[in-house]
Structure formats: structure tokens, C-alpha cells
Amino acid sequence: MRPDVPLGAPHERSDAARNRERLLNAARDLVAEFGAEALTMDALACKAHVGKGTVFRRFGSRAGLMMTLLSDSESEFQRGFMFGPPPLGPGAAPKERLIAFGEGRIYFVLENGELLKAAGAATRNRFDVPATKLSHRHMEVLLREAGIADPWVMAMSLTYALDPERIVDDVRVRGISPTRLTDSWRELVTRLLRTT
Amino acid sequence: MRPDVPLGAPHERSDAARNRERLLNAARDLVAEFGAEALTMDALACKAHVGKGTVFRRFGSRAGLMMTLLSDSESEFQRGFMFGPPPLGPGAAPKERLIAFGEGRIYFVLENGELLKAAGAATRNRFDVPATKLSHRHMEVLLREAGIADPWVMAMSLTYALDPERIVDDVRVRGISPTRLTDSWRELVTRLLRTT
DNA sequence: ATACTAAACGGACTGCGGTCCGGTTTCTAT
DNA sequence: ATAGAAACCGGACCGCAGTCCGTTTAGTAT
Incomplete structure (x- = not known):
């Protein structure tokens, strides 16, 4: 079970996983459409229907x-x-x-x-x-x-x-x-x- | 007179000259005290007693x-x-x-x-x-x-x-x-x- | 002196990256 | 099923670079 979790990593919560997926998809869409240069963290949060804090917790x-x-x-x-x-x-x-x-x-x-x-x-x-x-x-x-x-x-x-x-x-x-x-x-x- | 003005440059107004001097002095002070890293344009404008627009017109x-x-x-x-x-x-x-x-x-x-x-x-x-x-x-x-x-x-x-x-x-x-x-x-x- | 104009002024405003924290959700232990 | 705690959520908030535009002022022409 739980593949490639570093070892005793405290299990990623399901909502966290869902949001990570959403964010990655939204990010790829935005980059494809407008280019990486133009990607703003606000726009990403908005498009992924997620709070801005979530974006930064996920990716730093x-x-x-x-x-x-x-x-x-x-x-x-x-x-x-x-x-x-x-x-x-x-x-x-x-x-x-x-x-x-x-x-x-x-x-x-x-x-x-x-x-x-x-x-x-x-x-x-x-x-x-x-x-x-x-x-x-x-x-x-x-x-x-x-x-x-x-x-x-x-x-x-x-x-x-x-x-x-x-x-x-x-x-x-x-x-x-x-x-x-x-x-x-x-x-x-x-x-x-x-x-x- | 007017040394190093490129030639037919339309004469720098006296208030402009005064403010440029103020800005350069303030900037040097701030860099000396806090380092270039920490210099913000707002702080500079404030210290030089000059509007922020002036700073950007001067230096771009x-x-x-x-x-x-x-x-x-x-x-x-x-x-x-x-x-x-x-x-x-x-x-x-x-x-x-x-x-x-x-x-x-x-x-x-x-x-x-x-x-x-x-x-x-x-x-x-x-x-x-x-x-x-x-x-x-x-x-x-x-x-x-x-x-x-x-x-x-x-x-x-x-x-x-x-x-x-x-x-x-x-x-x-x-x-x-x-x-x-x-x-x-x-x-x-x-x-x-x-x-x- | 006076009127005119172009330049300079300044601060409110925008957009962005990043932080913070009170509220909510998920998992676990019983 | 239930309670408790840890992790997560979201959006208000901050500081900063850079822009905009109505107002003021210095030089000039009369």
C-alpha cells in the first residue's frame, strides 16, 4: 500500500491529494494556454478552485x-x-x-x-x-x-x-x-x- | 556651463536637479546603512522627501x-x-x-x-x-x-x-x-x- | 509684471508573490 | 458511533515594484 511515500510519511490526506491533482492540471492548462511567464499564483488558485494558501503549502x-x-x-x-x-x-x-x-x-x-x-x-x-x-x-x-x-x-x-x-x-x-x-x-x- | 548635458538637452529644471541630488544622497545613505538588498523604492522616496513617482521618473x-x-x-x-x-x-x-x-x-x-x-x-x-x-x-x-x-x-x-x-x-x-x-x-x- | 506651457511632482492605485491564522475536514483510537 | 487531534483549507492581509493622472511649478515669451 501507499506507494512511494518516503517511509513512515504520515499519509497524505485525501483532500490534499485531490487538491494537488486539481492544481497540477490547472497549472498545466494555464502554461499551455498563456505560457509559464504569465502564470500567476492567484490565477492558478482561482482556476483550481482552491485557496491561495493551499497553492503555497503545496509548492512552497x-x-x-x-x-x-x-x-x-x-x-x-x-x-x-x-x-x-x-x-x-x-x-x-x-x-x-x-x-x-x-x-x-x-x-x-x-x-x-x-x-x-x-x-x-x-x-x-x-x-x-x-x-x-x-x-x-x-x-x-x-x-x-x-x-x-x-x-x-x-x-x-x-x-x-x-x-x-x-x-x-x-x-x-x-x-x-x-x-x-x-x-x-x-x-x-x-x-x-x-x-x- | 551645464557640463555633460548631451547637447541641446532641454535644460534640467532646478527642482528636478534638487530632487535628483536629494535622491542620490538618500540612496547612498540607505545603502550604506542597510545594504543594497534592503533598499526599497518607497523608503527611498520617503527618506528623500519626494513622491514615489519622482523616483521612478528619475531612474526608471x-x-x-x-x-x-x-x-x-x-x-x-x-x-x-x-x-x-x-x-x-x-x-x-x-x-x-x-x-x-x-x-x-x-x-x-x-x-x-x-x-x-x-x-x-x-x-x-x-x-x-x-x-x-x-x-x-x-x-x-x-x-x-x-x-x-x-x-x-x-x-x-x-x-x-x-x-x-x-x-x-x-x-x-x-x-x-x-x-x-x-x-x-x-x-x-x-x-x-x-x-x- | 503677467500669462502661458511644458515639465516635474506626488501619492493613490494596481498586480504580484508570499504569509498568517481561525475555521474545517480527515483520519485514528476507543 | 464518537471524540479528539493533526493536518489541511482558504482568503484576508502585507510589502514591494511599478503606473497613472490631476495638480503644481519653473522657465519663457510678451
Whole structure:
């Protein structure tokens, strides 16, 4: 019984479950219709026929809501670089994996850009978005394998170089093609990790 | 007379000048006392004995105010890399200049961090902060000289790698020493620009 | 001096994210 | 069935950035 409840979690009440369902459906509808940018917490509460307090108890903040909405596609992307086939997944050289990671990330961001921007914008440290932490750790490991002196800090530089806001604005505001972005990423990683 | 009025600018009215002075003084006081983070536009208007509309007509937005507050030290930094002595200024090799630029930027950000974060946070595209545009252009030129294939995009990657929020949080939240940041920046640029 | 006009003024107003707390509902133990 | 408690609910409320518009004021032309 009670699948995937963390263990002794005190059982989610039925009204809570019902409201969570309502909220997620309403949120997906609103995002589909007006875009993530335009989603307000009041409108969501109203559309889901639920009090505003309920929305915030459920998701904590606007950023939390966006992260919840993202979690499916995000976990899929994560599975890709953690368990999937090379060059993205394990089995290829660090350089190749890092290139593939950046390319995948760029396309992922361009598909879920609004959500990601909204998730990052509304939070203090975007670094405590759990998915960001995981990506950072992944890059850190690859950089260490490749002989970078301070892989943690370097991974942070690359994390910010792949910032959703940056990618989305490059493409949508400044008119850079996705191909140029991935090419430049490849150049960056290639030069960074080539052996003397 | 009337120095640095762009040319045929329609003469700033005396009450406008008086209020601008009041606002800047009040803003500096508030930032000094409570930090840039905590400065609200209402509090500023109140302390300067000025209506709220006046604040927004003067500075356009909270970000605009922060940029005004920054402009002095920012122009100084800009002079440094545009006209100052090498390796920051002209005369050194691109790689050296880029290293010096990043180091200078990191220390500049750590001194003016709150203001910079506040300026960037409140604006849509942080890229349309004029100072950011200039820095980007500077890096673009250096990268082109160094033979990078797509200097514009690469400069954008590096711009985000030097993001104020990133630098400030690395040091103040995640406990990374400034030295580690500058060392890692040096490693990044060195590897990026070393010739085959 | 006087009248005119364009600019500047200021504060009430809106919309948003987020908090708070008194009332209600669901589950559990008896 | 019943009582009690914990969890949940909802909407009034707050602080803040930014807008709007009727009023005031500084400069200018006569």
C-alpha cells in the first residue's frame, strides 16, 4: 500500500491529494494556454478552485511550482546523462560526454525554456534548484577525470555558461541560432580539455 | 556651463536637479546603512522627501537606480581595461589581458556585489545593462584576436561565467575563496587560448 | 509684471508573490 | 458511533515594484 511515500510519511490526506491533482492540471492548462511567464499564483488558485494558501503549502513558492512542472522532463534528461548510451551516458571519454551534455542541455533548455527561466528567476540561489546541483556534480566528475585542477569551480563556470536565461535570450532575443550555440560549446570544451 | 548635458538637452529644471541630488544622497545613505538588498523604492522616496513617482521618473526602475549608483566605480573599472596599463589595458597579449580582465572583474564584483546583484536581478535581460555590453564587446575583441571561431558567442559564455550572482554566491554562500575563483579563471582562459 | 506651457511632482492605485491564522475536514483510537 | 487531534483549507492581509493622472511649478515669451 501507499506507494512511494518516503517511509513512515504520515499519509497524505485525501483532500490534499485531490487538491494537488486539481492544481497540477490547472497549472498545466494555464502554461499551455498563456505560457509559464504569465502564470500567476492567484490565477492558478482561482482556476483550481482552491485557496491561495493551499497553492503555497503545496509548492512552497512559484519556483517550486515550476520545478514540479519540470520534474518529469528533467528526470528524463538526467537519466540520459547518468544511465543512457554514450556519448551522453557513461562509456565515452569525458570530453565527448561533456560536449554531448552541453548540447543536450541547450536543446532541453530551448524546449522548456519558459519553465526553467521562471524556476530560476523566482529563487534566491538558483544553485539550490536540485537539478542544477546534479548537473554541476556531473560536470565536476567529468572535469576531474579530464585533469582539471579545480573541477568544482570550473563546473560552476560551465553551469553559468549554460544558464537558461542566457540560452533562451541568445536564441529568442539576440537571434543566435541553436547551432551556433552548440558549435561554440563544442569549441569551448574541446579547447578546454585538449591534452598538451 | 551645464557640463555633460548631451547637447541641446532641454535644460534640467532646478527642482528636478534638487530632487535628483536629494535622491542620490538618500540612496547612498540607505545603502550604506542597510545594504543594497534592503533598499526599497518607497523608503527611498520617503527618506528623500519626494513622491514615489519622482523616483521612478528619475531612474526608471530599481535596476536603473542601482546602475546609477554604480556608474562611478564602473567607469573606473572600464577605463582600466580600455586605457589603463597592461596586462589589463592595451599592450599585452589577448590571453594575458583576458586573465587580467577576469581577475579584475572578480574583485570588482566582490566589492560592489550587492549593487550589481540588485541591478541584474531587477532587469529583464541583464545583458542590456550597458556596462555588461561593453565588457562583452571587450572580451569579444580579445577572443577574436586569439583566434576563437565564434568570439561573440564565446564572449557570452564567459560573461555568464563571471556573473555577479555566481561570484558573490560562490564566495559568500558556498565559501569559495576569491583566490580559487581567480585561479580557476586563469586555468580556463589559459586552456581556452593556448595554441596547439 | 503677467500669462502661458511644458515639465516635474506626488501619492493613490494596481498586480504580484508570499504569509498568517481561525475555521474545517480527515483520519485514528476507543 | 464518537471524540479528539493533526493536518489541511482558504482568503484576508502585507510589502514591494511599478503606473497613472490631476495638480503644481519653473522657465519663457510678451
